[in-house]
Amino acid sequence: MASGALLPVFALMTSLLASLIIFTLPEDRGRVRTLVNIGAALIKLALVAVMIRGVAIGQEYLLAFDMLPGVEFVLRADALAMLFAGLSALLWLLTTIYAIGYLEASPNRSRFFGFFSLCVASTMGIALAGNLFTFFIFYEMLTLSTYPLVVHRGTPKALRAGRNYLIYTLTGGAVLLLGIVCLHGLVGDLRFQEGGHFAGAGPELRGALPWVFFLLVSGLGVKAALVPLHGWLPQAMVAPAPVSALLHAVAVVKAGAFGIVRVVFEVFGLESAQSMGLLSVLVVVASVTILYGSAMALYQVDLKRRLAFSTISQVSYIVLGLCLFGPVGAAGGLVHLVNQGIMKITLFFCAGNYAETLGAHRIDELDGAGKRMPGTSVAFTIAAFGMIGAPPLAGFITKWMLGIGALAEGMDWVVGVLILSSVLNAAYFLPILHRLWFRERTTPWPKEYRWGRLETSVWLFWPPLMTAVMTMAIGVFAAMPFSPLAWVILIVSREVAL
Amino acid sequence: MTPWLMAGLLFTPLAWAVLTLFPAFRLGRVLTRLGILAQFLVAAGLWMTVAQDGGFYYPLGGWKAPLGIELRVDGLAVTFVVLTAVVACACGWHAGDYLSPETGRHRYFWPLFWFLWAGLNGVWLGADLFNLYVGLELISLCSVGLVALAGNVGALRAAIRYLLAALLGSLAYLLGVALIYGQFGSLSLAGIQALVASAESFPGAGVGLFIMILGLALKTALFPLHGWLPPAHGIAKSPVSALLSALVVKASFYIAARLWLALGEELGSFVLAQAVGVAGALAVILGSWLAFCQSRLKQVVAYSSVAQIGYLFLLFPLTFGVPDSVVQLAQQGIALQVISHALAKAAMFLAAGNLILSVGSNRVEALAGVSRFLPFSLFSFALAGVSLMGLPPSGGFTAKWLLLQASLASGQWWWLAVLLLGGLLSAAYVFRIYRASFVESRGQDQFYHPPRVLEAIPMMLALMSLCLGFVSEPVLAVMSLPFEEGG
Numbered sequence: 001m002a003s004g005a006l007l008p009v010f011a012l013m014t015s016l017l018a019s020l021i022i023f024t025l026p027e028d029r030g031r032v033r034t035l036v037n038i039g040a041a042l043i044k045l046a047l048v049a050v051m052i053r054g055v056a057i058g059q060e061y062l063l064a065f066d067m068l069p070g071v072e073f074v075l076r077a078d079a080l081a082m083l084f085a086g087l088s089a090l091l092w093l094l095t096t097i098y099a100i101g102y103l104e105a106s107p108n109r110s111r112f113f114g115f116f117s118l119c120v121a122s123t124m125g126i127a128l129a130g131n132l133f134t135f136f137i138f139y140e141m142l143t144l145s146t147y148p149l150v151v152h153r154g155t156p157k158a159l160r161a162g163r164n165y166l167i168y169t170l171t172g173g174a175v176l177l178l179g180i181v182c183l184h185g186l187v188g189d190l191r192f193q194e195g196g197h198f199a200g201a202g203p204e205l206r207g208a209l210p211w212v213f214f215l216l217v218s219g220l221g222v223k224a225a226l227v228p229l230h231g232w233l234p235q236a237m238v239a240p241a242p243v244s245a246l247l248h249a250v251a252v253v254k255a256g257a258f259g260i261v262r263v264v265f266e267v268f269g270l271e272s273a274q275s276m277g278l279l280s281v282l283v284v285v286a287s288v289t290i291l292y293g294s295a296m297a298l299y300q301v302d303l304k305r306r307l308a309f310s311t312i313s314q315v316s317y318i319v320l321g322l323c324l325f326g327p328v329g330a331a332g333g334l335v336h337l338v339n340q341g342i343m344k345i346t347l348f349f350c351a352g353n354y355a356e357t358l359g360a361h362r363i364d365e366l367d368g369a370g371k372r373m374p375g376t377s378v379a380f381t382i383a384a385f386g387m388i389g390a391p392p393l394a395g396f397i398t399k400w401m402l403g404i405g406a407l408a409e410g411m412d413w414v415v416g417v418l419i420l421s422s423v424l425n426a427a428y429f430l431p432i433l434h435r436l437w438f439r440e441r442t443t444p445w446p447k448e449y450r451w452g453r454l455e456t457s458v459w460l461f462w463p464p465l466m467t468a469v470m471t472m473a474i475g476v477f478a479a480m481p482f483s484p485l486a487w488v489i490l491i492v493s494r495e496v497a498l
Numbered sequence: 499m500t501p502w503l504m505a506g507l508l509f510t511p512l513a514w515a516v517l518t519l520f521p522a523f524r525l526g527r528v529l530t531r532l533g534i535l536a537q538f539l540v541a542a543g544l545w546m547t548v549a550q551d552g553g554f555y556y557p558l559g560g561w562k563a564p565l566g567i568e569l570r571v572d573g574l575a576v577t578f579v580v581l582t583a584v585v586a587c588a589c590g591w592h593a594g595d596y597l598s599p600e601t602g603r604h605r606y607f608w609p610l611f612w613f614l615w616a617g618l619n620g621v622w623l624g625a626d627l628f629n630l631y632v633g634l635e636l637i638s639l640c641s642v643g644l645v646a647l648a649g650n651v652g653a654l655r656a657a658i659r660y661l662l663a664a665l666l667g668s669l670a671y672l673l674g675v676a677l678i679y680g681q682f683g684s685l686s687l688a689g690i691q692a693l694v695a696s697a698e699s700f701p702g703a704g705v706g707l708f709i710m711i712l713g714l715a716l717k718t719a720l721f722p723l724h725g726w727l728p729p730a731h732g733i734a735k736s737p738v739s740a741l742l743s744a745l746v747v748k749a750s751f752y753i754a755a756r757l758w759l760a761l762g763e764e765l766g767s768f769v770l771a772q773a774v775g776v777a778g779a780l781a782v783i784l785g786s787w788l789a790f791c792q793s794r795l796k797q798v799v800a801y802s803s804v805a806q807i808g809y810l811f812l813l814f815p816l817t818f819g820v821p822d823s824v825v826q827l828a829q830q831g832i833a834l835q836v837i838s839h840a841l842a843k844a845a846m847f848l849a850a851g852n853l854i855l856s857v858g859s860n861r862v863e864a865l866a867g868v869s870r871f872l873p874f875s876l877f878s879f880a881l882a883g884v885s886l887m888g889l890p891p892s893g894g895f896t897a898k899w900l901l902l903q904a905s906l907a908s909g910q911w912w913w914l915a916v917l918l919l920g921g922l923l924s925a926a927y928v929f930r931i932y933r934a935s936f937v938e939s940r941g942q943d944q945f946y947h948p949p950r951v952l953e954a955i956p957m958m959l960a961l962m963s964l965c966l967g968f969v970s971e972p973v974l975a976v977m978s979l980p981f982e983e984g985g
């Protein structure tokens with residue numbers, strides 16, 4: 001029990017300590033900083049791996065104490081927590097490597113990496129939180145620690161984006177807090193529990209619960225960028241590429257989506273949420289978001305902005321999966337938490353590489369980039385096909401599960417949404433691929449850097465290739481034990497009695 | 499053991515005030531630092547005694563009331579004694595390095611500081627209305643002196659204004675005390691409470707309570723009586739501003755709260771409770787808005803105090819005519835708010851002082867680029883800001899949580915909106931400062947670096963306010979310890 005209680009704390013502490021050490025390091029101690037960064041990321045990955053093994057055989061890691069009379073602080077490693085924690089630990093390592101290369105010569109690196117680690121610590125806390133109160137603590141900590149990353153460059157545009165980011169997320173946080181307090185007022189302190197709490201809720205609760213659900217989901221929906229709460233996300237693109245990668249793949253957007261998963265699965269319970277008619281509203285919001293995001297992505301000329309709208313669309317797959325009210329759909333939604341993260345981080349790494357190596361930010365500046373940067377472009381291509389949903393890549397698994405789930409529950413129109421969205425995905429990704437591979441370069445690159453033997457810096461070169469390989473592996477080895485899909489099926493079997 | 503602790507608590511500050519009256523600044527600094535350590539140990543010792551054995555009444559010199567002065571040492575009082583010790587330690591230590599020894603008038607900081615501390619302890623422990631008045635006056639006079647210590651014309655003007663407001667408030671309070679005394683023939687708060695509970699109607703006593711609360715509200719700078727506070731707190735030296743915002747305004751609020759909790763249920767009315775609450779709500783909203791509009795850094799922090807004080811007055815509506823469980827939630831929430839605001843605001847003023855020293859200007863725009871050169875002070879400022887915004891895991895957050903719960907449980911849902919909106923508005927003014935520091939400008943590349951200790955002190959205070967959230971439960975447990983009669 002003793003070691004069991006401490007493992008989640010250690011996992012949280014590694015990045016928290018790393019952040020404290022980095023904050024106190026002088027700006028010019030680059031090597032020590034790199035060592036601390038990567039060391040902490042590796043330790044954390046190891047801790048999470050140990051916990052994943054433990055959870056798989058049914059072990060429980062729990063730490064709880066009273067923070068206020070009647071209000072608990074709970075850290076708990078369950079299967080769902082490990083899905084998110086594993087994703088963030090893995091991608092943190094890669095993003096750290098990438099960010100070290102990306103920011104090599106720029107100022108304020110101590111500040112950047114300090115907040116970067118803090119941001120990952122909050123993500124870890126969000127994953128491990130065992131009740132809504134604890135979840136909220138880390139959810140707000142995430143808001144605060146990402147703000148300095150968004151405004152890192154200090155340009156007027158960045159500051160404006162940061163301001164909007166705060167207005168959206170803090171307001172969302174206030175709404176979420178209101179929801180949590182209302183829920184607490186109704187039923188007291190609730191730990192997350194597989195199957196939810198309200199299976200046998202009486203009529204007096206059923207009147208109030210939909211309102212609470214509305215508050216909770218609209219608070220979380222801001223970070224998950226559900227339309228119409230998505231306005232901050234495209235603007236936050238001004239942040240440096242590793243930040244965008246982290247924001248979109250693991251940290252902010254995912255925190256919102258993960259929160260919705262927790263609320264639907266472990267506070268309300270899939271069945272009672274469905275029986276109260278809550279999910280049928282959410283499924284419409286998710287579908288609208290999916291189509292709107294994809295459609296808007298078509299019109300963007302800036303590569304990162306296009307990716308941002310694509311994120312809006314893709315994250316809603318997770319929400320959509322939950323709302324299909326079936327184990328298969330739920331599994332599809334959950335597995336997309338991982339799949340989208342890995343694919344999207346690849347795309348952002350690549351976008352960052354084009355910007356840093358060639359100075360190309362707009363899509364029409366990418367003509368012929370495939371020949372100049374084959375490694376990066378191959379990675380980009382794989383991830384883009386994954387997003388479109390081409391078999392056997394990661395994205396295909398998601399869409400397949402979602403489609404089957406929808407058909408099984410008789411929601412045929414959802415399949416239409418999926419197909420339409422895939423067509424739109426293809427419509428905004430294929431032109432980029434065409435420019436990369438099939439157009440000839442006629443003019444010089446906007447701003448080219450040479451790095452020696454490789455097409456770009458070593459630090460920037462390997463992370464996207466590794467995530468691209470993962471994109472393939474997740475799809476091909478989906479049936480292996482400890483693959484994301486296998487893990488998700490484990491979760492779903494615990495959540496919904498099959 | 500206990501008599502020694504009590505004696506130490508009240509007489510060390512007075513003795514040190516006399517001791518430091520004559521020596522020069524540097525000697526005063528050495529003496530004060532010794533005294534600070536002693537005083538801190540005494541406060542901690544008393545806290546442990548109460549945490550172990552519960553609260554008690556302590557007759558000074560063995561003379562019981564009504565002849566002698568009786569002190570009430572309960573969990574709440576002793577918590578505030580410790581809070582005062584922590585904040586005063588930090589500010590006193592900071593002042594020793596912050597104030598320039600070359601300026602002659604600065605040596606008067608020490609005696610004023612010690613008299614202030616004595617007055618504060620007197621108020622926390624006072625059990626009868628007249629002793630509370632004495633403590634209150636001592637505090638006001640010292641505070642005015644401390645504001646005037648800045649020495650320029652603006653400071654003198656602000657100090658005089660402060661003096662007039664404080665005197666008016668004290669007189670109103672004294673008038674109320676006279677009315678109450680005329681009615682009940684007793685000054686002891688517990689005695690009056692017993693009398694009120696036993697009889698039916700008291701013409702005039704309600705007016706007395708109203709006048710007392712009005713006077714105390716003026717001294718606490720409750721909106722719209724806040725006009726004196728921003729100039730005084732904004733222009734004073736930073737350690738002085740920190741003391742004033744963190745502790746001095748809390749003293750008058752503390753008296754008002756104790757009066758209300760003892761007598762409010764019988765002598766107050768729903769309308770009065772709601773009216774005070776509305777004034778508090780307006781303070782939260784307009785104070786935050788005004789803080790957002792200020793162009794000078796310390797004015798931002800000063801108006802933020804006006805806003806944060808507003809939250810405290812939500813105690814009145816949330817404890818009137820509601821079940822006991824709600825009263826307890828509201829009390830705990832307000833007490834946590836007092837503590838976390840004291841720590842955070844002291845940290846913020848001290849950090850603001852460092853930032854101003856460093857960039858050589860009081861203007862918010864002058865902070866451009868300071869995040870690179872003085873990250874430590876800026877970080878303290880930001881951490882303190884987290885508590886003011888009421889974001890987790892700070893003490894401000896747990897306080898807000900309790901207040902939200904209390905408003906929900908009392909059915910007075912309109913305070914929910916105030917609490918949430920207030921949090922967002924405070925985020926607006928805190929982040930405005932933070933944002934200014936992130937601007938990358940090539941203009942100024944020379945920054946003065948204040949000594950390490952000046953940077954460390956606000957950081958410690960800010961961390962305490964931030965971590966208060968995690969230890970809220972044990973703190974509240976001591977705070978709610980009841981009395982045991984006798985001593």
